Amino acid sequence: MNLILLLEEDWIESDHRVRLLGRRRRHVLNVHRAGLGDELRVGRLGGAVGYGRIVHIDESALEMEVRLEADPPPPLAVSLVLALPRPPVLGRVLISVTSMGVKRIILLNAGGVEKSFWQSRALAEESIFEQCLLGLEQARDTQMPQVLLRKRFMPFVEDELKGLIAGGQGFVAEPAAASTPASTPASTPASTPASTPTGLRTPSFPGQKVGPALLAVGPESGWNSHELGCLESAGLERISLGVRPLRVETILPALLSRFT
């Protein structure tokens, strides 16, 4: 926790004093090992960042005098469309991409997404909020990302995707090569050496500074050819980091860093 995020219910008496309970109180005392008079970085959820000086500690609560004086770090101007990952991966990924400054995350269905993933508790509003909060605290940010769930691929692509790209560039990538032996064990042609990249992938990649962008990242088994066709028709350009299939938690920071 590089910054303590202050929620609406934390404020007491005035605009300058907060009372922390539970996880944040314990963290300040046990991890920061802070005591009366110490100053810690704080930020108001959705607002400014600054410092809080500890003015009271008791067995259930900790109080700070707060002064907020600076803007949070600038957002990363990338909207992320992500094929819904396995639930244990989703939590880590939300922390990671939130810490990198992504402010719009669309979790999308795809052929390679198992139906059961959509039943997961990790998709409950509180769970998503909690993971994003951890990402904000990590990066000293206060601006909660918007996380949208889109359980139907085609309506999203047909009705929403173009609006999201408008004025920027769109890119599509996938953690894995387009076809893995897992999905087509018997049909792998002998003429395709394992180290050859799939013919469809392009080595081109945006430079370090691009304007607002949208990045669509597929499931670990890849987008299927229909999905890829739809995304390309919608104007997304295919990009790749190379021939190595990567885990989604690895490829996301790797791709997003190209937009910082």
Added chain:
Amino acid sequence: MNLILLLEEDWIESDHRVRLLGRRRRHVLNVHRAGLGDELRVGRLGGAVGYGRIVHIDESALEMEVRLEADPPPPLAVSLVLALPRPPVLGRVLISVTSMGVKRIILLNAGGVEKSFWQSRALAEESIFEQCLLGLEQARDTQMPQVLLRKRFMPFVEDELKGLIAGGQGFVAEPAAASTPASTPASTPASTPASTPTGLRTPSFPGQKVGPALLAVGPESGWNSHELGCLESAGLERISLGVRPLRVETILPALLSRFT
């Protein structure tokens, strides 16, 4: 498992047949859902990649006829010096950086590394081998990285670091800003707004194509000023992805992707 890595003890009878037990047999049957006659991507640890056709399955073993015909993917020409992370993070990080193609990983001590981390079972040779194996299987690679443990910072920097950089460029980064409130809660000057990057950091960054490089990444609390001074004196250039402190598992793919 995008590729099944074949170890020395797997080979039977000839150079063309392997017998798999345990984890890999179960994975082929339960995850790949492959059966007799199916072909799967395989690679010989340290050698070529190709395909294995399943020719025998019984209750304890699975046998494949193997043909190896291509080189594994090219390595990433980056040596990684990493302040030893917390044990649960270390495993994920080894998978991630191995999957990205790093072939030399030096786990280094630093002021911000807790002594207990060095006692962890995650540092046992078998544990490290296993995590790296998962990274290779993920990326369809066969070339095991070299993982070196350096429990003393100064001897490494004085005796080994320059030799590792020779002929290439060296860079130093850290997941967090140099000073966090956790380590200096009472001394945070009121005149430093939280969103200002630490004065020492440089925004410069290598372009997309660089020659052999060495990247040194500090602990989550940052390198201390003595360590940073030593690393800079040894010729490492400071780089940063911006003002956001990131987790080590996030910043590593983000930084390494700049070298692909």
